[in-house]
Amino acid sequence: MKATKIWLLLSGIPGGAALVGLAWACGGSRLPAPPYVQQKTSALVEVPFAPPPARTETVPDRPEDDAVWLDGEWSWDGRRWSWKQGRWLVPPKGASFAPWTTVRGRDGALYFAPGVWQNAQRQEIAEPKALAGARVGSSPLPGPEGEQFPTGPTIRVVDDAGRR
Numbered sequence: 001m002k003a004t005k006i007w008l009l010l011s012g013i014p015g016g017a018a019l020v021g022l023a024w025a026c027g028g029s030r031l032p033a034p035p036y037v038q039q040k041t042s043a044l045v046e047v048p049f050a051p052p053p054a055r056t057e058t059v060p061d062r063p064e065d066d067a068v069w070l071d072g073e074w075s076w077d078g079r080r081w082s083w084k085q086g087r088w089l090v091p092p093k094g095a096s097f098a099p100w101t102t103v104r105g106r107d108g109a110l111y112f113a114p115g116v117w118q119n120a121q122r123q124e125i126a127e128p129k130a131l132a133g134a135r136v137g138s139s140p141l142p143g144p145e146g147e148q149f150p151t152g153p154t155i156r157v158v159d160d161a162g163r164r
Helices: 003-010 016-027
Strands: 045-047 068-070 073-076 081-084 087-089 096-098 101-104 110-113 116-118 130-133
Touching: none
Parallel strands: none
Antiparallel strands: 045 110, 068 087, 073 081, 087 130, 096 116, 101 110
């Protein structure tokens, strides 16, 4: 239910404004995102183990009105997982984003596909230049038994000055 509908329902109830604020805080403040499409099956590659939990990121202020936010994502380099920081960018006209995913095959094998941009014909295109990147948390990641989980480096899309 959208916040405007909730407002209409609660505007005459004492304390209703506080409930509207709570409802807005819980779901009305999403970051602008690009149009999303599903990953192609052909993009999936087998990986030996699942990625660690997501890293904590601080989202910087939106640099331009037409910018959209892409969350940080794990990337498989053939040996280990590396974190690609979240970023603001302006999507290419008519393009969509297929977010990274992992899926299990019927035999239990794990498959991964990285996030990619696609044009209107569903052909992969280059990612647009990042305008600003997230600050990534540096806390260690625990493994299944509580030990430190070895991951690759954070892939810096942009630095604090907006340089790649």
